Amino acid sequence: MTDLYPIRRALLSVSDKTGLVDFGKALAARGVELLSTGGTAKALRDAGLDVKDVSEITGFPEMMDGRVKTLHPVVHGGLLALRDNDAHVAAMDAHDIGAIDLVVVNLYPFEETLKRGAEYAEMIENIDIGGPAMIRSAAKNHGFVNVVVDVEDYDVVLADMAANDGQTTYALRQRLAQTAYARTAAYDTAVSTWMASQIGDTPRRRTVGGTLAQTLRYGENPHQAAAFYTDGSERPGVATAAQHQGKELSYNNINDTDAAFELVSEFDPANGPAVAIIKHANPCGVATGDTLAQAYSRAFDCDRTSAFGGIIALNQPLDGPTAEEISAIFTEVVIAPGADDAARAVFAKKKNLRLLTTDGLADAKAAGQTIRQVSGGYLVQDKDNGFITRDDLKVVTKRQPTEQELSDLMFAWTVAKHVKSNAIIYVKDGATVGVGAGQMSRVDSTRIAARKAQDMAEAMGLPAPLTQGSVVASDAFFPFADGLITAAEAGATALIQPGGSMRDDEVIAAADEAGLAMVFTGMRHFRH
Template sequence: MALAANTFPAPDRLPLRRALLSVFDKSGLVEFARGLSELGVELLSTGGTAKALSAAGLAVRDVSDVTGFPEIMDGRVKTLHPAVHGGLLGIRADPAHAAAMEAHGIQGIDLLVVNLYPFEETVASGAEAPAVIENIDIGGPAMIRAGAKNHAYVAVATDPADYGAILEAVREGQGTDLSLRRRLAAKAFGLTASYDGAVSAWFAAKAGEGAPARASFSGTLAGTLRYGENPHQSAAFYRTGEVRAGVSTARQVQGKELSYNNINDTDAAFELVAEFDPQRTAAVAIIKHANPCGVAEGESLAQAYGRALACDPVSAFGGIVALNRRLDAASAAEIVKIFTEVIIAPEADEEAIALVAARKNLRLLLTGGLPDPRARGTLVKSVAGGLLVQSRDAGHIDDLDLKVVTRRAPTATEMADLKFAFRVAKHVKSNAIVYARDLATVGIGAGQMSRVDSARIAARKAQDAASAAGGEPLTRGSAVASDAFFPFADGLLSAVEAGATAVIQPGGSMRDEEVIRAADEHGIAMVLTGMRHFRH
């Protein structure tokens, strides 16, 4: 049956007489509680929170004294009681509610200070199921929801960052105002929704449900952005609970605020460069508009950067530079020679940081590590009225069973370049064509409607770079990678025309035999991976 509407108008300003504090994260707790106490607010608390307040010399009343019932079951049951929830849910202006509170000796709670057991952190630590389950908070979310529902009379603080604003409101206005309580309520329900979503996702994973009937995707606001892809679009950046080295976890050493496009492009750059094991090689990726314009391996980062830049020096202007090793002075000195938006690396030498500091607008991000290219995760993309959800593309060329299908097998040098090119093609927008020579890209074609156009654009870019450098296009004698199969032989023939001598592609086209026959006719070595890398 439908519940009667609450017809009592919410008061704007409410005095703060009684607060219930029960927190796991005790950041700023004692200072906040002391401020409340100095304003004459009665403090109620539970368990460890009450001990922390008492140890700080604050007068605090244990919730068990209010409920007349002790904490039981190792603290699982302590606040789930009418004396608590009645104090949170009672509509003070409703005569019936007021009478019930008086009849049962229930005192109103004007401020609820609660944060939750660290469920996501426990999962991320690799804890066993019993420990994870014990970190599913029950009483906390119940109280938060109750207080936030009744925000007309209760302020709910779930974030230590809000303690100062609450104290200021009480000091200056003799209580909390309705706009503050509404803002706190919105944050409170956002917390419980996010928390329950994380719990639900963990149970679904344990049950082997790849696509549960209901799913939640949430994040914590890292900051609002000046605008989105374009100035007329609003934007914000949220961090999810995924533990993955990258732009979301990086420390910004210097430079302007990151923009929406900066974040998107920097993520693409760092995910690409992480394909290259830093123990094996130094690698650099230069990204523009989420596509690589140059990628290379080298004996040093400085060498790799120079070779990556040579692929397309025009597009590299104003790009993102990602490195798979610690940024050193030699590579920093080269990078700052042209306008660059962002440098992202696992770490940086002090001398390198000083060199970058000379370009005050250049952002330098240090992540502390590289993301694992083989680790699965969840990717979410919005469409009108829905969400597309998929696992991360964790396919890795070193794990694939490569199959030579032409009469001529690739040489060892060609095979190394083929693998390199396919690593890069995984991170190029489809249709993707990547020419590589000596472990460096020499031509990249991205995002075209036809694969033959991508092959031609990549070859033309190589010709432009060669003309600027006064030499021959490095596509001659190169290896070429395609992110998906060649539907016709024309794409392959364009690569042959550009001078490629070996090709790697997934295979699987109805015309594979036609494409293989064309490769044999031109003496081209062809390798099939059996794995496609579409990227939209």
């Protein structure tokens, strides 16, 4: 094996023909012999290039609807033979096997076929066999052979050839091989994940695939390297959004923006504007309003201090008046399903503010999975897309909640799903007025949320905190009555919680004694 090795013969067989003709012409101009199959060969010939069909060198026509065309010793021998091994060279001579120095394959479009919801039989036909086999053969023999699986590497190969008189460097071939193995791994991941979903199985082995979207400046902290990968799905959100201004998103920006957009996507824009403000992956203000600007102002009033440097998500396209309100303080990122010209003009004056727009809201009810790494493995679970309606609520107290309390209880429960456990959320008139997140004790979350509401009341010159007359949501049951009593002392009049504690009777009795209304959902929303 040597550092520089020439490309004299190339095999091209691609489903995505972007850039194919230009690449083929550039190779031919360097005297590279072109081998090809099916539609790829036709596209090259139509461009006036001299192409030899693989069937000419194998002596076998494509058969079985194209399932068998490159699975042949003449092809794989030409890829796998070690050029500096006398025995391998002798075998090539004996069996009339010509060396293949470059393989260009980008596989049947399995992932794209999956996205459009094809039936089972069509999915099976879009599982590539010969392509991955050639890719792996070429990648294994990268000491001599180049393998290209991505269109963006066409120019990279040509540049290396131009710099080295038609040869490529070992460093490039190594990098191409790594990319190739990652591609086949991601492809097999898509196939195996799809098949597991089809048969309703928990697979014995599970893999995760992704495509590099961005090398990040650093991770959660400057000493941590990081990168952002996308999974190929088209779910609206931070991974598919268009960025209109501002510097690149950081690791923490991406994480917090995702949390903000997933939360605001819970609120149907047909029911009116909604705004969520996120800080360190937790909501510090969520509200509805008659206008986006009003919804933002009400969300901001929940915790003005924490909102500084936060992430803002909207469930409707951003407009000029709302942009003006947001611009009054420092904000890291704003994400919305669109933005009008007036809003963009306002934000253009804030060069460091990132504006992201999406094609719509994420489907909060869609099925999916979440993955979390632990030492020695990772946890996989279904996405928390659990929903309740008013009909699911069970009133367990003597006092029934009022219509306004019911509306606020449902709002608070929606927000609770997106607050780190232990989560306590105070809500009044369709806006959070106190959020307690991530405490080891539920009563501490209740106290912290009430204290923050008290601080905001003092800062805004209000005679009393907005928790007076509010409702409270708890993401899990109250294990003791103390949390409920603390909420009542803060002025709450109604509560929503899953129920299911051994001390439910004690908690219900405390609610009745305090004159509170309380409903059980029968559903928990832990978020760790």
